[in-house]
Amino acid sequence: MIFLKETLNRISAVAIKEIKEIVRVRLFLMLAFIVPFIMFNVFSFGISLDNENMPFAYIDYDKSQLSAKLVEKFKNRYFDLKHELTDLKNAEMLLSSGKLRAVMIIPSDFSKSIYRGNNAQVQFLIDGGYPFRAITIRGYCESILSAFNTEMAIKKYKGKLLTTTPLRVETRYLYNESLKSSYALVPSMIAVILLMNPAVLTALAISREKEMGTIYNIYSTPIKKWEFLTGKIIPYLIISAINFILLVITVRLLFHIPMKGNFIDLVPGAIVYVLINVSIGLLVSSVTRTMVAAQIVTVIVTVIPAFLYSGLLVPVANLEGGAKIIARLYPTMHFMKIIHGVYLKKLNMVDLLPHLLFMILYFAILFTLGVTVFKKREG
Amino acid sequence: MLQLIRKELLHILRDRGLMIFIIYAFTFDIYLAARGFNLIPEMVSISVYDEDKSFKSRELVEHINPPAFKKPVFIDNYKDIDKLLNESKTVISLAIPYGFEKDLYKLDASLQVLVDGTQSSTAYLSSAYLNIIIQKYTLDFLKERLKASNITGLNFIEARSRILFNPNADDKLFEGINEFFMIITLIGMILPAAILIREKEYGTIEQIMISPLNIKKLLLMKITASTIFLLFLIAFSYEIILSFWLGFNLKGTLLEFLAISLIYSFATSGLAFIIASIAKRLSQIGLLTMVIFAPMILLSGGWVPPESLPFWLRKMTIISPLKHYMDSGISLLIRGASPEQLAYNMIKLLVIGIIFMITGYLLYNKRVIKG
Incomplete structure (x- = not known):
């Protein structure tokens, strides 16, 4: 029991320190909330694929x-x-x-x-x-x-042979009856924003300590690697949770897009998804040395799969060969399916369970990898 | 003077992180965008539920072919349509009801097409493809029928569509060039901003204040250095990546493109001044640039047709430098427009650039030099 208490103490110490640091750098705090909000709105307005006028x-x-x-x-x-x-x-x-x-x-x-x-x-x-x-x-x-x-x-030929169209085609757009591209794209953008933002912020959090040299304090404390990393990611989980709720509200109020399913069915997927992306940030910052490099690498490894292999623009069902495998290996596709399922297809947690399980497995592997790669000593 | 430009260029070249990013952006990133993005649906996955199993229904299904569609997946249960669409295994389903052949001979048949509306880019076009296949089949059938009953004189208007400038509507060409413009904009802002902020971060700006060097001249040299470097990158990417590696057949000359890029760089450098005034450290430039970059993309017309934007946003595209650059660039590189056709756009771009430059300089002067 005492071990557990000490562990919790150490984790919360790191988390509290991190929160204070975030709150005290005002520009950073602003960027943590405003950047995702602006990006979301711009992409959501901007990505409409309807061609009119x-x-x-x-x-x-x-x-x-x-x-x-x-x-x-x-x-x-x-x-x-x-x-x-x-x-x-x-x-x-x-x-x-x-x-x-x-x-x-x-x-x-x-x-x-x-x-x-x-x-x-x-x-x-x-x-x-x-x-x-x-x-x-x-x-x-x-x-x-x-x-x-x-x-x-x-x-x-009225009256002679034809009375109506010889072959009528009744086309129905399921889940999105008026075929507004925004109905599918805007909720999908939640997955894109929740991928980039937590990953970049977490990558910055660790590389900042490296760049400023404060990481040496950590090297010399009894804290375990996984405790340090867990403490580090807690504040970003909180930030992402707030962002997630803000984005869901924005979709409803600003874009007037209804959610056919239940919000509760979306939550577990969102939590695991954010955990994965925070771990991507951890992994990247474990291998890079400066903040600039950490930002750059994170953007490269997250943005391209988010747009190309997630089913956002090109349906995964239409991909062939290698691209199809890549799409299945990235977490974004799975979370996007959960979003589409809840927003448009009225599916519940049980229908979406395979995607959730895959994401949990993905997180476990990624976090373990992050802990293994992170070095608590120089060199 | 030349010494100063050389100093700044060396600074850029020696920043390893920035250089790796710049090289990646101007090479692989453009290549990947050209190869990876294809908004135009090809090989759409389709399922067919043929309840009629007649000669005519099979004949119709035989018309569903690549490249528009993959080989249809046949299912023998109406419920499976829902299942496949729910799991996003297929994008579109065709249901042929029992008695289709009989009804068709009576000229009163119907079909059902179900489309997964969550696949927004593909849903409309796939159903349009399928509809055109069905319509064509219907008209052919009708002609045959009328001939059999000795009625002639059924005539149609045929569409002869020609897509100009890019006859096969090759999306690679557009996506590659679109990404090229994005990268030019992004680097066009990050590069000067990084140069401007470095002295502030290292504190060497204090040294310069007390040196006999004129600060205005120094800033001018900084911008000149980054512009020269940017133009070099554009020329490299144009020749090596776009023309050679991707094999694009670009219209317009490199010199013309560099000229419009030079005019565009006024606007991006002006924005870089604004970024450098607000950011406190080099590491903050990345996120700040994204804040400015995102609205520019929206108003550029590259992603969303400007005509489809809400009215007030459409009016705002006038002040978006990327919109004018993109319009001129696409006209020059893809449509092969003459320089005279671009002149009006260029004047607008120049005016915007000068306004951004003055605003940026005043802000930088107030916050960095005096502050």
């Missing part, structure tokens, strides 16, 4: 009733129908300077071919400066056109 213009060489009808179809929330252009050169100029995203060209024989019984063609020129937007715009254009075709066919 795309500047769009058309050249109508045909000037028929039919062509006017087609143009009318492009007046929707996806396009910002700018104006009618008269010549191709002007259109290309506007596309190459980025003023327009797409131009539709209706040829002069457009309505004539249709009435004569041939197929007509319409050309779309799309700005390839931003490929994702280009492909999406092409999708919009071709969908609008195929709806227009079906409409024409029904009108023509």
Whole structure:
């Protein structure tokens, strides 16, 4: 019992010292709370992948009733129908300077071919400066056109053969009915922010002692390595817990995104996830010597996997081979699944248990590694 | 004068941590971004629940092919659709109901498509891909049917879409160049800020105050040194990483790109002054830079289309230097715009740069030199 008490004493001593240090460096304290908050908001606003109001213009060489009808179809929330252009050169100029995203060209024989019984063609020129937007715009254009075709066919053969669309496709977006990218992306950003921030702060905490030389005090005390490291991470766990709650509130109040599941189901995952990331910070600062180096290495090892292999932008189901294995080995994917599960799919803790267990195992390995690599002596 | 520039350049080169970061950023980071990010869905994983098991239903499924889709996973239980989507094993599911073939001949059939809406970047495009496949199949079928019943004259409007400047909509080209702009911005702020703060941290700024050296001249030399170094890095990365390693076919000349980067560096150096005035130590620069960098990304137009931003944010993009730099850079490197087309943007960028520079200098003067 006495051992236990001494251990607890030593851990709390380190933790209290660390908290005092954080509170007394005001800029650091500010950065601990404000940086994640700003980053979260910026990324959440900024990462929206919805393409709306795309500047769009058309050249109508045909000037028929039919062509006017087609143009009318492009007046929707996806396009910002700018104006009618008269010549191709002007259109290309506007596309190459980025003023327009797409131009539709209706040829002069457009309505004539249709009435004569041939197929007509319409050309779309799309700005390839931003490929994702280009492909999406092409999708919009071709969908609008195929709806227009079906409409024409029904009108023509009404009563004879067709009464309605011959093959109806009922598309349902599960978990996110209105398909707002923010519904999936904004909660995901919690995982990204809770990855970077605790890791960077913890890495700084240990490298600061190294850089300032106060680590020598630790070398000469009876404290055990794991006790020291545990004490060190407690304040950052508290900071991250506060940040986590702040972010969940922000998602609700600022972005108006409802949580379909239960908040309680999110908590264990968040705790283990933060523990993992704090351990990443520990591990990095055990091998680097200066604060600058510790920051840099931490950002490199956390940011890229967070964006590339987490399922944030590219679904893990679509990854192939090596990338798929990497995604499964990083903790972010697992926490992201828990977030999506609770926020959108209304899953509970039991459904998400495999991900949680994997993360606990991950933490155990990482913390042990951190304790082993950390040296309580010089050299 | 040259001595001073040389001193600052040596300082940069001898800071090992900073150098490793800079080299990593201008080489591997750009390479990884170009290779790793691909927002355009390819090989989407799809499951098919075919209750009809008829000739026509199989014919339809045969149209679902790479590169848009992976080979479909067949399931024989409607409940499995939910299970696969719940576990994010597939992104999209197609359910073909019993009697599909019969209904199709009556021209009154229906299909159900279920999409995992949590996969935001992929959900819309995958369902659009699938819809276009189905529509095409329907129109072909309809034509065949009408022919059989001797009705002619069903005509369609065909779309001929051409994507300009990047015909295959190769996302690597864009992601690589986008990351290139991010890195230029980041290093463009960190490098001068690190140089400006070093004297403050080491206390050598006191020495300079009492030396006959003019402090304004010293600051000018510091900024000149970091700008020269930055331009060198840009040229290196442009030639070696973008053109050679990634094999991008960039339009516009290196000289033109360096010219617009030089104008851009006024703005980033101005921001570096502001960072160096606020930060107390070198180690604080990293986090402070992120605070400034994050809003710049949002307003740049590289991640989110500026047209889709809320109105007030759209208006704010006018003061974002990265937006103007990015617009001009993409126009120059990908779209191949002429310098005259970029002139207006460049003037805006220059004005912003000068304003940032003056603000930064005044702040630095007040907080560091006088303070």
